[in-house]
Amino acid sequence: MVTVLMVSHGTHGDVWPMIHLGAGLRGRGHDVTLLTHAPYAEPVRAAGLGFVPIDTPDEYAAYLADARTILLDRVGSPSPPDLLAHYRRTNLFGQLRLEIDTLRELAVPGRTVLVGRHTSGLSTLIVAELDRLPVAWAAMTPAQHLLLPVTEHLHRTALAAPIDQLRAELGLAPVDDWAAWLGSADLQLGLWPRWFDAAGDPTADRVAKVGFLLDPGTDGGSDSEPDPDAGSGPVPPEVAEVLAGEVPPVLVAGSSGQMLLHDFYAASVPAALDAGRTVLLVTPYRDLLPATLPAGVHWFRWLPYRAVMPRVAAVVHHGGTGTIAQCLAAGVPQLVLAHSFDQPDTGARLRRLGVGEWLPSTRWEPPRAAALMRRLLDERGYRDRAARLRAAIDTTAADRAGRRIEALLTPAGVPAP
Template structure:
């Protein structure tokens, strides 16, 4: 029996797919340990998996609240991002995670499956001990944003990361974009059509398909008329006007709505009588039974809506949401508004159009069948199992090799950027 250590950070859309992957690996006879936030103890226990908490539930909520404004626009106050990391002990947490992985590592019998971008501890242990690692991306934005993220990690957070790397005897990272794509096994939790609808992931990334995180069934709702579901996800990285605009849009077209959020501070001062608020709901049960969903553009919510053939309207703002929304719109399976166009009238118009599309559920059926399939989970599990016994110390990518792989157009852009920097320096 092998040990499969799953490492994930974030909210439901980031973590619950790892719980589902862990359940698949456990059913294949492996010992599965999920290293993540304490807040997910319930779903992990329900899946029959071992939990290795990295924080407390109170600390998790405190960090979500603290991180909210920086996650929406991290470049507005880069110095504040470093202060955020220091204040919440995130560099110390990285060091703790390295030690946790080392403690569970058995040569030849352990694989780490980590969330791309935040799975830095796994990559460090791959360098230190040779543990095989698979990086899993939950949204295309994790690749789209690599140039910006690499710059943030290097020039804003670099001091903190350098301290941790040096404490373990590792060289500091100088090219974060290359470092985060250096792991050979990289898995994407979205399908080919979603990838092709925007900037595609690198060629070596395996597009596995959506992995639905919320699989627990809840009480079947008893509605005389299916309402519109309104949800901004489980995190706090959300524009303050989201729920107000969504609720007013439903009222404008005379539709009842079920508003789901565990953060009451985001609710408007008064909700329309037609809107019912609940702190949580099983989307596996609710989503197929609502008339439509108005949501923030989170990958977990959109995947569940696709699997349920539920019409979607996205009020997308921040992080990966606009990119996700554009991909759905290009594929002709959702309507969306950027934050600059949020108002009651426009949102109501899109919602009315989505509700009035009588052919939507038939048109979406092929994509829905694929989104609800278990094949994607099996693909991830098979790639993880293929790494068993492949222990080898991970080496850093050589910058010269990376340059050699660039196309002539990429080389020309780099040369132009270098000239621009020299001209600016001499001006």
């Protein structure tokens, strides 16, 4: 049995895949603990994993709110975000030290593998150095690898001093090559399929593309509710009535974080209404919506996506890989309104695959979005191609990833070459 210590940060698209990966590892007989945000305690424990909170619910809410402010401030701006200020305002350096101390306390010498979320899992790299443990980094999107030069620049110019100070306190030398250090994990996991990788700029061969991590036993968790049953459960009666109509509705799926712009809803909802469709609008943040919703718009905090998505005409979303995977598994066309770091890349991949369209945040005018929506609905090729890709989605990605993580330890407990 291997002790697997996992660390993840972010929202549903960052945490749920790690829960599914951990559940797969537990099913293979390993002891798994996930360090992540406090609101995910229930789904982590429901998956049979150990749970260590890295913050409180209030601290997590403040972290999301501050991240949203940074994204809003940089819309249309070529300048990078003030990452150092974000770290200081949300005590992320203190969180980093907490993760390091916890990982070292839980690690079993010779029988432990560390797994960190790509880019943010710095604690796993540091503990791997300190205690000579094998480490894997799991990327949720290809863009996390393609944007490594930007990541390296931000860490070298904004975060190097406080991180090196922390390293000195732990007896480690300063990082002299940030690009090499950020790429130093023994295993690089890509949580997407090879055919998705090939639909855009490819990632390096050393990235093991294992597939989308969708839970085979549930709906993979809704993108709208931090709850173990959020992706499953019965379809609400009012939704069932809409789905039973002659004309399938359009699903507008908001993010589980607060990072979406108000303009996302101002563009996506009219696009569906102008196409003559009823709208199922999902977001946990009612304050991002108008006080009075237009006729034909039904708002929900969450919906069971696995049951709903195959019965809608199209899905409008922000471009997170979790929602993309859900849509592909349902065989439904997608419209991505992208505004963050990785979303333009994922939107462009969907367009090349012929199953979706996308718009950057600088072009979110309702007429543009409406024109793309009508194209998705009127040209049957989108749905036909989505149906064909549906057959390419499997539920064995967690098992493939688990085998690669196991391979980091030889039977003798020595890191594999």
